[in-house]
Amino acid sequence: GENVEQHPSTLSVQEGDSAVIKCTYSDSASNYFPWYKQELGKRPQLIIDIRSNVGEKKDQRIAVTLNKTAKHFSLHITETQPEDSAVYFCAASPLNDYKLSFGAGTTVTVRA
Amino acid sequence: EADIYQTPRYLVIGTGKKITLECSQTMGHDKMYWYQQDPGMELHLIHYSYGVNSTEKGDLSSESTVSRIRTEHFPLTLESARPSHTSQYLCASRRDRDGYTFGSGTRLTVV
Numbered sequence: 001g002e003n004v005e006q007h008p009s010t011l012s013v014q015e016g017d018s019a020v021i022k023c024t025y026s027d028s029a030s031n032y033f034p035w036y037k038q039e040l041g042k043r044p045q046l047i048i049d050i051r052s053n054v055g056e057k058k059d060q061r062i063a064v065t066l067n068k069t070a071k072h073f074s075l076h077i078t079e080t081q082p083e084d085s086a087v088y089f090c091a092a093s094p095l096n097d098y099k100l101s102f103g104a105g106t107t108v109t110v111r112a
Numbered sequence: 113e114a115d116i117y118q119t120p121r122y123l124v125i126g127t128g129k130k131i132t133l134e135c136s137q138t139m140g141h142d143k144m145y146w147y148q149q150d151p152g153m154e155l156h157l158i159h160y161s162y163g164v165n166s167t168e169k170g171d172l173s174s175e176s177t178v179s180r181i182r183t184e185h186f187p188l189t190l191e192s193a194r195p196s197h198t199s200q201y202l203c204a205s206r207r208d209r210d211g212y213t214f215g216s217g218t219r220l221t222v223v
Contacts, residue, residue: 034211038152043202046211087152093209098143098162099170100212102155 002027002094006103014111019077021106023090026071032093033066033073034100039086048075080110114139118203118215125193125222133188133218135203141213143206144186148172148199149217155202161186193222 003026013019025033034049050057050064050073057064061080066073077084087107091100116137125131137144146159157170161180175197176190186205190197200219204212 032209032211036211036214040152043214043216044155044212045214049211089155091211098206098209099145099157099160100206104154105152107152 002030002092002097002101004090004092004101004103006090006106008106009104010107010109012109012111013080015080015082017080019080019084019108019110021075021088021090021108022072023074023092023103024070024072025092025101027092027094028068028071029095030092031095033064034091034093035062035064035075036089036091037086038089038105044089077108080108082110082112084108085110116203116205116213116215118201118218120218121216122219123221125220127194127222129193129222131190131193131220133190133201133203133220135186135188135215136184137186137203137205137213137215138184139205139207139213140183141205141207142183144180145204145206145212146170146176146178146186146188147202147204148174149202150199159188193220195222198222 006023031052036044037047038044063076090103119134147155156172158174159178161167202217203215
């Protein structure tokens, strides 16, 4: 089955700086890559996703890039703010499966 | 409002009790999932269903069972709760190959 690895496990950034989280996946047939943000005590929420026919997608301060050849994708947060502090999960969805395979999560802390 | 609802939000029960965690969604999604998650930690898939009368076990060994008699309802039952079951349980649903929508979770404590 699909295996997703996520790095780093923790990330501390100064407010206003950028944060980058990287994930690799094992199944070359995976074609859907969502990112979730989970604030303390809340449910995971989808913040951005990308499909394999696109290399990059942006939504205001967040962007996701996909390199199908290398089988990795990344989340970029620019101009970080205290409300960006949360746990972020990447995931991949193989073409022949309706289950998402999740990375282990990255705890992001934005220092004021 | 179309969403996915979990009850109860918090539950404290004694060892050996039988409990059912409720999950209902009003989005008409066929695919539903149960995850176990310690706060801020990895998501572990324990059960999933791709439609009525279809249920499968996930990657994490679990002593729970599920049923899917109606599209919108996917309850999880623990026949005999133990302290090792203390965790947060998240229900999710999915339309086709879009992302999951998660419920708010049930935080279970077994004493």
